[in-house]
Every structure is written in structure tokens, then in C-alpha cells.
Amino acid sequence: MRYRLSRRRLLSLLPATAVAVSAASPDGEAPLAIRNVRIFDGRQITGHGTVLVAGGRILAVGDVPSSSRHRVYDGGGRTLLPGLIDCHVHSFEGSRADALRFGVTTELDMFGDPALLRAARGQRRSTAGTTQADLWSAGVGVTVPGGHPLHPTWKFPRVTEDTDLDRFVAARIAEGSDYVKVILEDGGPPPRPQLPTLTLEQVRRTVAAAHRHRRRAVVHAEKLALVLAAARAGADGFVHGFWDTEAGPAQIAELRRSGAFFVPTLSVVDWGVGARELLADERITPWLSPTQRHLLERQPEERPGRPDFLKIGSANVRRMHAAGVPILAGTDAPIRATANGVSMLAEVTHLARAGLSPSAALASATAVPARTFGLTDRGRIAPGLRADLILVDGDPTADPEALRSIAAVWKNGRLVDRTPPNQ
Numbered sequence: 001m002r003y004r005l006s007r008r009r010l011l012s013l014l015p016a017t018a019v020a021v022s023a024a025s026p027d028g029e030a031p032l033a034i035r036n037v038r039i040f041d042g043r044q045i046t047g048h049g050t051v052l053v054a055g056g057r058i059l060a061v062g063d064v065p066s067s068s069r070h071r072v073y074d075g076g077g078r079t080l081l082p083g084l085i086d087c088h089v090h091s092f093e094g095s096r097a098d099a100l101r102f103g104v105t106t107e108l109d110m111f112g113d114p115a116l117l118r119a120a121r122g123q124r125r126s127t128a129g130t131t132q133a134d135l136w137s138a139g140v141g142v143t144v145p146g147g148h149p150l151h152p153t154w155k156f157p158r159v160t161e162d163t164d165l166d167r168f169v170a171a172r173i174a175e176g177s178d179y180v181k182v183i184l185e186d187g188g189p190p191p192r193p194q195l196p197t198l199t200l201e202q203v204r205r206t207v208a209a210a211h212r213h214r215r216r217a218v219v220h221a222e223k224l225a226l227v228l229a230a231a232r233a234g235a236d237g238f239v240h241g242f243w244d245t246e247a248g249p250a251q252i253a254e255l256r257r258s259g260a261f262f263v264p265t266l267s268v269v270d271w272g273v274g275a276r277e278l279l280a281d282e283r284i285t286p287w288l289s290p291t292q293r294h295l296l297e298r299q300p301e302e303r304p305g306r307p308d309f310l311k312i313g314s315a316n317v318r319r320m321h322a323a324g325v326p327i328l329a330g331t332d333a334p335i336r337a338t339a340n341g342v343s344m345l346a347e348v349t350h351l352a353r354a355g356l357s358p359s360a361a362l363a364s365a366t367a368v369p370a371r372t373f374g375l376t377d378r379g380r381i382a383p384g385l386r387a388d389l390i391l392v393d394g395d396p397t398a399d400p401e402a403l404r405s406i407a408a409v410w411k412n413g414r415l416v417d418r419t420p421p422n423q
Helices: 007-013 095-101 114-125 165-175 200-212 224-232 249-258 273-279 290-297 309-323 342-354 358-363 367-372 400-404
Strands: 032-040 045-054 057-062 071-074 079-082 084-089 104-109 134-137 180-183 217-220 389-392 406-411
Touching: 032 389, 084 095, 084 342, 084 367, 095 104, 095 290, 095 406, 114 134, 114 165, 165 180, 165 200, 180 200, 200 217, 200 224, 224 249, 249 309, 273 290, 273 342, 290 342, 309 342, 342 358, 342 400, 358 400, 389 400
Parallel strands: 032 071, 032 079, 084 104, 104 134, 180 217
Antiparallel strands: 032 045, 045 057, 079 389, 389 406
């Protein structure tokens, strides 16, 4: 089930001032002209020009006439992109500020505290200045007693064989969940323990309940057989790749026919490769908070004979992308040597190394997730959309690592102070 607005319908819903070049900012501030930039609109480079911003939104793009009323930011020929959308995080205190410093202006939480959701919803509706990335969330995921995720201090509702799944899903939505996360995780291979998990009938009923309540159903599954079963049950997307085996042509074709999308989260199975690259990069290290540095330095323990999950996952990404399966960028931060915000820069590189063109890898972090999750006010550089923007040195459509050379970030049209805490 898909929920999308056509571009014509979207523009018809926007206020007239959002697309009028002469519009004034509600706070009385003159429009900001970001001039002399190469523009990546979320899909492709559209040329050099100007992006005009006021009231937290983009007013005009391209050949914008100069005006003495404009405040001017000279981009120096750098590349301007939409703010990045991380499609798999777990939010905690301070993480959304960390994300914003590295150009991640929107985060999609895949299991989080529902008490945070009311405030998060208010922030993302506003175009006021903020020091945090916007947040959407699944709230509490659908899982069983003793199943993933396991932590002795985590207390949240779980599903038993007697649970009314429609009521369970309705309760999550009442708490503010933007989509429903279904956890189909049976554990293993060793040394990971085997785990109880949902039955396939429970998955089917949960997906159906989510759709009845007009919510997407996204699935945590890390094995091909479980992914295929959930796709047959109607899952809208998968918020991990699968690492146990490389899929064959028939299986890839079935996934393509299902219409499901994938967030491969290669960064969480790269065994610290991305973290080590980021920590060695002088374009990155001055902007890390102590929390980000700690998380990146928390390298996984080496395990002789372990499968090369990054290699397997990358091969599956390459085949799915070639077949037309939508690929979305996400990190699973702060799990296993990842950190909110900064790890997206490694994830985009992983996707390009896996076989996406640099432009497609950038789109997987901007326009593609905006379209897939129905985030109709962001993800592209176009009149009427939110002015969440990143300016980088170089051309990331030729070299995705250029995304690490961030010159400036704007959130709701306001320049972000990128000074990390304790500096």
C-alpha cells in the first residue's frame, strides 16, 4: 500500500507565498539568496545558479534575479544538496543535534520512546529555527516476549498469541507512531542466540492492521527466507538488508514485484570500516561531539571466521538496485560503531561502492526516502519545499566522499552553528 501525493496536488496544497519569489519571511527577515552553487536537486545536478529562501522554505531555484533586498551567501561554486534523511536511527538525548551538524536534517526512528513523539511532531510541522533534526518514529515495535530487542531494563508492550493485533497497532498509533515496525528476527548464527519471534500469521495480521490504519508496515528481518515471507505478507519495506546469503535472480525478481523498499544499513555490518574511515578524515573530526567520537571508537570485537556481512549485503544491494528495488539510506545509529549524523556520510559511500551511481546514492538519502515515506515537504530542492540544505566542497555526484567536506548546513532556512559541544 502506498500513500503519495502528485506534484500538482502537492503544489496546490502549498500557501501562495511558498512559491512566490517576492514573498517575505514571516519573521520580517529579508530573503536569503544562496548564490553561485552547483545544484543537486535530490535526483540530479540541474546546473549552477541560486536558491532563494524565506520563511523556512525555498522560494525559487536557478536563475534568480538579484535584488538589494536579498541577503546573499556566496557558495563559491560548491554543491548544494537537500538535507539528508537517515531512514534508520534510534534517537536519544543529543542525537538529533549531532545529526544536524553533519547535514542530516531528518531522521526516521525505528524503535523509540513514544513519549518523545508529540514534541517531535510539533517541531517538524514548524519552520522556526531549531538546533535538531526533525524526527519521525515507529515508537514501540511489534515483537514477542523474549524476542529482539533484548535488554534487561527495557519495558514495553509485547505481542503474545492472544494479542488482538488490530488493537495493539491502534495503541501504537494513538501514542504517535508514524509507521509500524514489525520485528521478524529469530536470532543466530552462533554466537548469537536463537530467539522467539512473531509467527508469519502474526506478521500478516500486523501488516493488515497497519494498512487499515493507513500506516506503512516496515519490517526488521535479516535473513532472505524471512524477508521473502514478510514481502508475501504485504510488508511495505525492510529496514535492514539480509546478510545470510546472496539472493538469486528469481528471489530478486520476487522482491521487485512485491513493491517493497530496502534500507540496507550497510554501516551496521561493516565491522567498523566506515567508522575508522571517518575517524581518520580531517574533514570530519573537528565537528565530532564527544558522544559521536565515543560511538565511532567503539569497534566490534573481531571474530575469526565470521561471515563478511558487508560483502554479502553489498552484493544484494547491487542486484536489487539493478532490478529496480527502491534503496534508501539508513545507518541504524547508534548501534555497533555508528553515530547519528556522521555515519550517513559513510553509508552513502557504502551504497556507491555497492553499485549505485553517486547520484543514485545521494538520491537514496534525499528524494527517494521523501517520496517513499510521504515526506512531501522535503528531500528535494524545489520551490515550495522546506529549506533544509547542505553545501559541500567538490562534486559528490562524481565522488560521494565529497559529501564529507561540509561547508554549511541550513535547517528551515537558518544557518546551523556546527560547533560541537564542549568546544
